[in-house]
Amino acid sequence: KARTTHWWCRHRYAELSRFMLRLVYSRKDNSATLQWIKESHRQLGLCTDCMQGYQDALTLLAEELKEELGVDGTKKAFQILVDFDMMRFKKIWSRGAVEKSMNARESKDQVTMALYELFSSPRMLRDNRFLKPLQKWISDVPTEVQEYCDFAALCSLPGLFVLSICPDSTLRSWSAQKAPKQTAKLNSSLITFMDELMYVLENDAFDKPWTEMDVPSTAHFDLFVTPGQCTKSPTPQVLWAGLDTLFQVRYAVHYTRCIWQ
Incomplete structure (x- = not known):
């Protein structure tokens, strides 16, 4: 959690960051x-x-640069910034980091935090540059390292369910295995994700690039990815399988009652 020496989560450092x-x-x-x-x-x-402060800063910076540099200039800037994020995640997902994480508590925490950041960001999970290293990590990492991660916390983020409708079958299968074992809080981010699934269903917007979708999680998305880097919305079969994963999750009773009210 926030400490006075942290840069991204202290409001007085936001402009400097x-x-x-x-x-x-x-x-x-x-x-x-x-x-x-x-x-x-x-x-x-x-x-x-810090993770949330960083994502908020990127969104605000995208708005600022779009006014200053125009769309094309902003896209070039964010290709560079995303490259640095890719380097950060690839270092965490690397085999050497996995082997180290089996012995070092801090490394294991970093793996959990990396999952937390990805699962908090539908933008990242619709970008092949982040999906491919994640898929490789899930395929290669020892089970004991995966089980160390706090999936009870991760299940209340939209990412685990975003993976249930992604194009990669390995990630969809992994999501379907992990999600039903948890109890999730039905919070605003999960409700937004459900609304976006309904948007795809009601508008017959299957198998289309997410950059073409007018939904909350795709705001400024076209500034971060090129068409070739962006994933597509699910096919009907994948969407219904993703909904099935959602329905299998146990939701906290308090939140469920609030929704039905």
Whole structure:
């Protein structure tokens, strides 16, 4: 959780952090920028508040750059920023990190945090650049490392269910195995995901790039991905299987009552 020395989760550092992101995409590879990237990545691997602050900063920066640089300039900037995120996740998912995580508590926490960040971000889980390393990690990682992760917390995030309708069959199967074992809180992010499934169903928007979808989770999505990097919405068969996964999850009684009321 938040500490006074953290950059992304302390409001007084928000403007400075966005300025540093500008230096990153401008390729200002001086020692101060590189040190900032290293420490920023460390904090993102340890603090859920920093992770949320970072995602919020990216959204705000996208709005700022779109006004300053236009759509094309913003896309170029975010291709660079996303590349740095990809490097961060690939380092965590690497075989060496997996072997280390079996012996080091901090490394295991970083794996859990990486899943937490991905599962909090439908944008990342609709980007093949993040899906492919995740798929490889799930295929290669020892079961004991996977079981260490706190799936009780992850199940209340939309990501585990986003995977249930993704194009990759390995990830869909993994989601279908993990989700029904948990009890989830039916919160606003899960309700938004359910609404988006209904949007696809009601508008017959099957097998279409998510960048073409007018739903909350795709705001500014076209600035982060190219058409070739973006996944597509599910086919009818995959969508119904994803709904089946949703229906198998045990939801906390308090939240369920609120919804029905």
